[in-house]
Amino acid sequence: MKSKVFVILTSDGRRVDELRKLASTIVFFDNAKVIFVNQSNEHELVEHIFNENKLSYDSIYVGEVIPLSIARNIALNHIRKECNPQPTDKILFSDDDCHYSKEFASYVNQLCIEQVTICPVVSDILFERFTPKGVKKIVKSTEIRLQDIMFYACSISIILPYKYANGLEFNEKLGLGNIINQGEETDYLERIILKFNPRVFYKHDCFVFHPRKNDYNPHVFFSLSYFLSNKLINSNLKGMYFKYSILFYFKYLFAFGVLIFNSRKRAIFFSCLKGIFLGVKDIYSVYLK
Structure with a gap:
């Protein structure tokens, strides 16, 4: 039986063009299912985008803006209770303004090793990697050291076997929408490593695209x-x-x-x-x- 790719996504519906671009690249995945936590009042408009692209999806309507970590936990619980997930299924934590390369999707489709994989996030305009300046660029795929994970990992760059996500939730007081609006994905990875001690692998040539932001608050x-x-x-x-x-x-x-x-x-x-x-x-x- 072919493993599923669960794409966890939440949006308030304002980035319609970006959602269309994302949906057009989710079709690259074999056996993908979008788990959409809908914070928008325009839920029919957003879901129409999935229908346009003939995507399988479950929509969970919350009707208000909520912290990102809470939205992702809602999706994880929905997968566990409603989707009959298997240990070899994969989880992707998507953003409504990111999209995927064909190489990334192809890699996810054939990936069967039970490892955590991190891929580069790059600017979709300048093709710049989001790795901090002064950090060595990894030029070949390799197992990544524990002390280097924070330099390369962000939530949208992680490919996670479902067996590691099963029953493990994000800290809902961390991340976008909270007072401490950083660190939720690293905290999540830390707890996965402590519980399962998986290999963490960096795949250098499979990209996730995301707009680059420089002027942070x-x-x-x-x-x-x-x-x-x-x-x-x-x-x-x-x-x-x-x-x-x-x-x-x-x-x-x-x-x-x-x-x-x-x-x-x-x-x-x-x-x-x-x-x-x-x-x-x-x-x-x-x-x-």
Whole structure:
């Protein structure tokens, strides 16, 4: 029996053109099923896009904007209860403004090894990888080291066998839509590694496309600083965060501290300091528990 590809997707319905582009690439997957958590009041319009592309989908209507981690947990629970998933089925965590390359879909279709796979996310205009500057570019497919996972993984780049997702949910107090709006996918991967100890493999030549964003709100840096400082003390896998933290804090505290007279860099600098202070202070914080 051919394994299924469950594409978990949520949207408020405003990115109609982007959803059309995404749907046109989901058709590349064999035996795909979209699990759509619908936050839109225009739910018929959004679902029409799936019908246009003859996609199999289940739509779960929530009718309000909710945090991303909550939406993904709704989808995971729906798969578990309603879709008869098998351990070798695959889970993709999609965004409503990303889309897939044919090479990525072909790789997912033939993948049968029980491993966690991370693929590059690239700009759909300039074809730039989202890997932070100063981080070595991986030029061949390889098993990835624990301390390098944070440099290369984001939720839309992960191919996850269902056996690892079964019964495991995202921390609903992390991620987009929450006070701490970063770190939910890394926290999720950490718990998968602690529970199953799977191989984590980097497939260098299969791409997920996503618009590149540069002008992040300083709150993003506060959230990531909070998340990292808390995990460095409180995590059972500190090695997963240490190397990334060195680069992050050097860039946004030391380097930006030198350029503190620039208003934007000053805002990021103090947001990071605040994140460190509260992340250490709130070791038993409700946000990371």
